[in-house]
Amino acid sequence: MTPNLKYQYNECMTGSISAYKGSWYVQWYDKRIQRGVKIYRYKGEKIYHEKTAQKLLAVMQSDVENNTFYLEKYTQKGFSEVVPFLEKWVVNSKQSLTPSTYKGYKGYVNNYIKPYFIKYNQLTLQDIQLDILEDFKNSLDLAPKTKWNIMNCFHVIMDKAKRSRRINHMPSFPKKKDYQLIQKPIHWLPEVRQLHVLEQIPKHHQPIFYFLKYHLRRPAEACALQKEDYSEGVFTISRSI
Numbered sequence: 001m002t003p004n005l006k007y008q009y010n011e012c013m014t015g016s017i018s019a020y021k022g023s024w025y026v027q028w029y030d031k032r033i034q035r036g037v038k039i040y041r042y043k044g045e046k047i048y049h050e051k052t053a054q055k056l057l058a059v060m061q062s063d064v065e066n067n068t069f070y071l072e073k074y075t076q077k078g079f080s081e082v083v084p085f086l087e088k089w090v091v092n093s094k095q096s097l098t099p100s101t102y103k104g105y106k107g108y109v110n111n112y113i114k115p116y117f118i119k120y121n122q123l124t125l126q127d128i129q130l131d132i133l134e135d136f137k138n139s140l141d142l143a144p145k146t147k148w149n150i151m152n153c154f155h156v157i158m159d160k161a162k163r164s165r166r167i168n169h170m171p172s173f174p175k176k177k178d179y180q181l182i183q184k185p186i187h188w189l190p191e192v193r194q195l196h197v198l199e200q201i202p203k204h205h206q207p208i209f210y211f212l213k214y215h216l217r218r219p220a221e222a223c224a225l226q227k228e229d230y231s232e233g234v235f236t237i238s239r240s241i
Contacts, residue, residue, distance in 0.1 A: 015060060017053040024053035028060060030071050039074045043124065068165045073124070081124055082117040085166065089157050108153040112140060125161050130172045137174055144179045151179075211235075 016027045024047040026039045040046060042056040056074070063069035073081045090109050094102050116136050117123060123132065133151070140147050151173060161167045189197065198209055212222055220240045229236050 015057045017050070017057055019050070023048050024050055026053055026057050026060065026074075028057075028071075028074075032071070037071065037075065041074075066168060068168065070166075073166075081166075082128070083114055085125060085161065086114050086117070086157065089160055093160075104149070105153045105156070108150045109157075112150050113154055113157075125158075125166050126168070128158065128167075128171055130174070133171060134174055134178075137178070144181050148176070148179045148181060 014029050017024055018027060023040065026047075027036055028039060029036045039056065042052055047053050047056065060069065060074065063073075072084070086109050090106055093105070097105065113136075116139060133154070136154075137147055137151055140150060142150070155173055158167070158170060162170050188194075194213065198206060198213070201209060208222055211217070212219065215235070217237060218240065221237050224239045224241045225235065225237075229238060
C-alpha cells in the first residue's frame with residue numbers, strides 16, 4: 001500500500017495525496033464547508049502518476065497563498081473552470097450592460113467563445129495567455145471587424161476574472177493591427193438625392209431626420225432628445241437609448 005504523503009505549509013493550507021486502485025487523488029480539507037474533499041482529476045484528466053498528484057497539490061496550495069483559491073476550480077466535472085465562469089458571467093453581467101450590448105456579448109459567448117473552450121476542455125483561466133488568444137482569434141472564420149468585437153468581449157470577461165482574483169495577471173491580447181481592419185470610406189448620397197429621400201417622409205416626421213442630416217448625431221441620441229435639451233439655439237446631447 002502506498003503511504004499517504006502529507007503537506008502542510010500553515011494551519012489553513014493542508015492537503016495530502018494518496019493512491020487508490022491504480023490512480024491518485026488529492027485529499028483536501030476545505031474550511032468553508034468544514035469537510036475533506038477528494039479530487040481525482042487534474043485539468044479534466046484522471047491522475048495516474050504520483051508526480052501529477054503532487055503538482056496538483058502544489059497548485060492548490062499556491063492558489064491559497066495568492067488568495068485565488070476556490071474549490072470549484074478543481075471539482076468541476078466534464079470541462080475546466082473556463083466554461084462555468086463564462087456561463088456565470090453571462091448571467092451576472094445582464095444588469096450592468098445595456099440591452100443591446102448584452103445581447104451581442106451573450107451571442108459572442110454562446111456561439112464562439114464557449115464552444116472553443118469546450119473543445120479544449122483542459123485549459124484553465126490561468127492558461128489563457130497570448131498564444132491561446134491568438135489561436136482562438138485565428139479559429140474564427142469571420143470578418144475582421146466581427147473578430148475584433150468578439151475579442152473585445154473576451155477582454156471584458158478576462159478583466160472580470162482578474163478583478164475576481166481568478167487570475168493573477170491580465171493576459172496580453174492580439175494587437176489591433178493583427179486583425180487587418182480596413183476602414184471603409186463613407187459613401188454619401190448627393191445632396192439632391194438626400195433631399196429627395198427626406199421629402200418622401202411624412203411632413204410631421206421630417207424634423208428629426210433633418211436634425212440628423214445637419215448635426216450628424218446618432219439616431220439613438222436624437223430619439224432621446226427632450227424639450228429641456230434645447231436652449232438658445234443649442235441642443236445638448238445628454239442621453240441615449
